[in-house]
Amino acid sequence: MDPRLEKLIEQSRSIVFFGGAGVSTESGVPDFRSVDGLYNQTYDYPPEVILSHDFFVQHTEEFFRFYRDKLIVRGAKPNPAHLRLAALEKEGKLKAVITQNIDGLHQAAGSRNVLELHGSIHRNFCTRCGKSYTLDQIAQGTGVPRCSCGAVIKPDVVLYGEGLDQMVLSRAVRSLQQADLLIVGGTSLSVYPAAGLLDYYGGRELVLINKTETPADKRATLVIRRPIGEVLGL
């Protein structure tokens, strides 16, 4: 808890939270950009290559080996940051959570208006007929998951080389335009489109909670360099 942040929250009526991988690492979900680091490399390609649209199409089996191994994290639970944001939404203060994470932990905490910029591991669709599959159905199998119609099932996760969902993006922009307090947490704001989205924020107060420096630090009302669960938790 941070008294300066609590004061800003108290004064605000329309809070938007924008979060990245750092929000989930405190729930034990590793940042996939670092999961197969130089020192424990078990894949022939870096995560950015494996998690690309072209790789999904050309090396589907290897894609799913990595995906099941690194992106599907079993047993992760919401941490105090997720829970506090859900509580603020219930109080009517927080209007939206915009997240770069795909793990569904905000919804697990009770948040309802969650704008998932990069999709979710919890939704999976047949690439031919569109039939929907659960996370368990993808996680439990081996090899390439296939629909009853025979086609490949694709997680509803935005891969490198794929565009963002325009509907999600425009809802994120609208919520940022209407906000009077923006709390950014667990992101270094280096991944597209995070940094650019921030430009739509028209409110006065900007709070940044991140362990390292971000390009937006200069614009911020308040910069907090502590674990986000500790800062947002009560």
Ligand SMILES: [Zn+2]
């Ligand atoms: Zn199908």
